[in-house]
Amino acid sequence: MTTRDPWWRGAVIYQIYPRSFADTNGDGVGDLPGITRHFDHIASLGVDAVWLSPFFTSPMADFGYDVSDFCDVDPVFGTLADFDALIARAHMLGLKIVIDQVYSHSSNQHPWFRASRADRSNDHADWYVWADARPDGSPPNNWQSVFGGPAWTWDARRGQYYLHNFLAEQPQLNQHNPAVQDATLAVARFWLDRGVDGFRIDAINFAMHDPALTDNPPAPDTGLPRTRPFDFQRHIHNQSQPGIPLFLERLRTLTDAYGGRFTVAEVAGPAPEAEMHAFTVGDRRLDSAYGFNFLYAPALTPMLVRDALAEWPAAPSTGWPSWAFENHDAPRAISRWAPPDHRDAFARMKTALLMCLRGNIFLYQGEELGLTQVEIAFDDLRDPEAIANWPLTLSRDGARTPMPWHADAPHAGFSTIRPWLPLGSDHAALAVDRQESDPRSLLHFTRRMIALRHANAALMTGELKIVEASATILAFERMTQNQCLLCVFNLAAAPTQWQPTDPERWRPIEQIGAIHGWSIGGFAALIAEAV
The missing domain is CATH 3.20.20.80 (Glycosidases)
Structure with missing residues (x-):
């Protein structure tokens, strides 16, 4: 950094x-x-x-x-x-x-909402999303709540529906x-x-x-x-x-x-x-x-x-x-x-x-x-x-x-x-x-x-280039002007053999799990620095 x-x-x-x-x-x-x-x-x-x-x-x-x-x-x-x-x-x-x-x-217990639901003409009337029912009394549209059911709840005091994308207890603020x-x-x-x-x-x-x-x-x-x-x-x-x-x-x-x-x-x-x-x-x-x-x-x-x-x-x-x-x-x-x-x-x-x-x-x-x-x-x-x-x-x-x-x-x-x-x-x-x-x-x-991570600028803020993304191996480089790291991960339980095109270029600085040269054990990782 x-x-x-x-x-x-x-x-x-x-x-x-x-x-x-x-x-x-x-x-x-x-x-x-x-x-x-x-x-x-x-x-x-x-x-x-x-x-x-x-x-x-x-x-x-x-x-x-x-x-x-x-x-x-x-x-x-x-x-x-x-x-x-x-x-x-x-x-x-x-x-x-x-x-x-x-x-x-x-919350529907917030003073803003309590004021908004009181009537259609007070200072907070448009602080939430209100809409009239359709002619048959159903909600204004087909929007659905994340937590299940329509995203609209009827409020008798205003004679309108209010919008809630989540729970009915979480009325939608009108950020417009x-x-x-x-x-x-x-x-x-x-x-x-x-x-x-x-x-x-x-x-x-x-x-x-x-x-x-x-x-x-x-x-x-x-x-x-x-x-x-x-x-x-x-x-x-x-x-x-x-x-x-x-x-x-x-x-x-x-x-x-x-x-x-x-x-x-x-x-x-x-x-x-x-x-x-x-x-x-x-x-x-x-x-x-x-x-x-x-x-x-x-x-x-x-x-x-x-x-x-x-x-x-x-x-x-x-x-x-x-x-x-x-x-x-x-x-x-x-x-x-x-x-x-x-x-x-x-x-x-x-x-x-x-x-x-x-x-x-x-x-x-x-x-x-x-x-x-x-x-x-x-x-x-x-x-x-x-x-x-x-x-x-x-x-x-x-x-x-x-x-x-x-x-x-x-x-x-x-x-x-x-x-x-x-x-x-x-x-x-x-x-x-x-x-x-x-x-x-x-x-x-x-x-x-x-x-x-904190000790290596390449990991903190460096660019990233994918080297390998196979069925089991993920390898990428992290780079700044002054440093280049190779990060290799075996995402499978079985060990595997993998090496970069220029293996002599890299000096290991961190080995996680069973690492023997470029033989990478199951769920193991190798981080190496370019020399």
């Missing part, structure tokens, strides 16, 4: 899901003081920043993504004073803090309204003034709708399972509108005024790259976009990685990507991708691969421990999407289970009482204290890989 590069370019960012990180007040739910208490663990990983999932005041219909006060902390997580203490401790340890911002919707944009930017300013270093913008491609309320066309049948009405449509009118990038330019103007701030878009969908590029092009919009290429992939293959990276060439007109193998919405990668009898080797190879990708890297809490996906019984489910679509929608709860801190403590040291979600049956054995005492653990290995 050159002295001219911003701090976030190539950074490793650790995601925390606050409900499940650490409970300090004995209510079974994680809180902000719990995060602050464990910042030493996070700092010891060598990461650059922490992304906090929502901790704002909320009725918790969608566990914090239904916000009833964008400028306060929900009591279950603590207070604004707790947040200020968290910021101070993070900055003392050299960690940046990135927080979620939810600009597409609010300049007053709503102004209020949204005021929220961002509030948190910037409190010292946050950046924003992850949630579901930003849902932030605007087609004002004509045009019906969505049907989606072609791809043969994949369709578990929700949402899956039967192409979502070209209820999201992805051309006004969104212009709003992002307003947000960028604000964050630039504070200096050194980072913005990253969450953009989901079957083919999101065009929007991701539109949201990050040039230097007037967001800094990066968060790729979903790996989060739901059933297998990690060389072709998957090659195709994902190909969407982000090092060109002036293309933005800067961000990558994650896991997050709070997706099943744990170790359970999706690794054969059970090869999990340790696979986890190391996966970690090394993530740290060698071009872009920013997001590491989800517990990923450094190799946490597996937890099977949650129906009676223990908290995820509204999984409950609504049981049993066809995989629960997000299985990746949101509590962080294990102490193997022999009750509830693995997460809380003194039964947590809000059960711990994984194998998670205590993977607890932080147990791995801390084992120098061969995945935790220590993750630290080593993060340090390797």
Whole structure:
């Protein structure tokens, strides 16, 4: 990384899901003081920043993504004073803090929505998306909610339907309204003034709708399972509108005024790259976009990685990507991708691969421990999407289970009482204290890989060129003017023989797994430097 590069370019960012990180007040739910208490663990990983999932005041219909006060902390997580203490401790340890911002919707308990639904003529009447019923009383169009059923709910007080792309408790903000944009930017300013270093913008491609309320066309049948009405449509009118990038330019103007701030878009969908590029092009919009290429992939293959990276060439007109193998919405990668009898080797190879990708890297809490996906019984489910679509929608709860801190403590040291979600049956054995005492653990290995990334400018900010993407071998070069690295990964369990066209050019600097010359063991990796 050159002295001219911003701090976030190539950074490793650790995601925390606050409900499940650490409970300090004995209510079974994680809180902000719990995060602050464990910042030493996070700092010891060598990461650059922490992304906090929502901790704002909320009725918790969608566990914090239904916000009833964008400028306060929900009591279950603590207070604004707790947040200020968290910021101070993070900055003392050299960690940046990135927080979620939810600009597409609010809670139906937010004062803005309560005012908006009161009548059609008050100051907030057009702050949400309202529409009359069709002549037969049905919803205004055919748009469907992500969580199942129509994206419209009737409100008797206004005698109209309101739009919600997610739960009925998450009414859609009307970001076409300049007053709503102004209020949204005021929220961002509030948190910037409190010292946050950046924003992850949630579901930003849902932030605007087609004002004509045009019906969505049907989606072609791809043969994949369709578990929700949402899956039967192409979502070209209820999201992805051309006004969104212009709003992002307003947000960028604000964050630039504070200096050194980072913005990253969450953009989901079957083919999101065009929007991701539109949201990050040039230097007037967001800094990066968060790729979903790996989060739901059933297998990690060389072709998957090659195709994902190909969407982000090092060109002036293309933005800067961000990558994650896991997050709070997706099943744990170790359970999706690794054969059970090869999990340790696979986890190391996966970690090394993530740290060698071009872009920013997001590491989800517990990923450094190799946490597996937890099977949650129906009676223990908290995820509204999984409950609504049981049993066809995989629960997000299985990746949101509590962080294990102490193997022999009750509830693995997460809380003194039964947590809000059960711990994984194998998670205590993977607890932080147990791995801390084992120098061969995945935790220590993750630290080593993060340090390797930071020590090599080619891995942080260099260009990337694919050398090989066969059925089992992925090889690419990372390059700056002063350094060239060759990164080779065997994504299969069987060992294989592979070498570059000029094997004498390379000096190994890191070997993961069984490496003997250019004989690469199953789920092994080799990183070499040009000499």
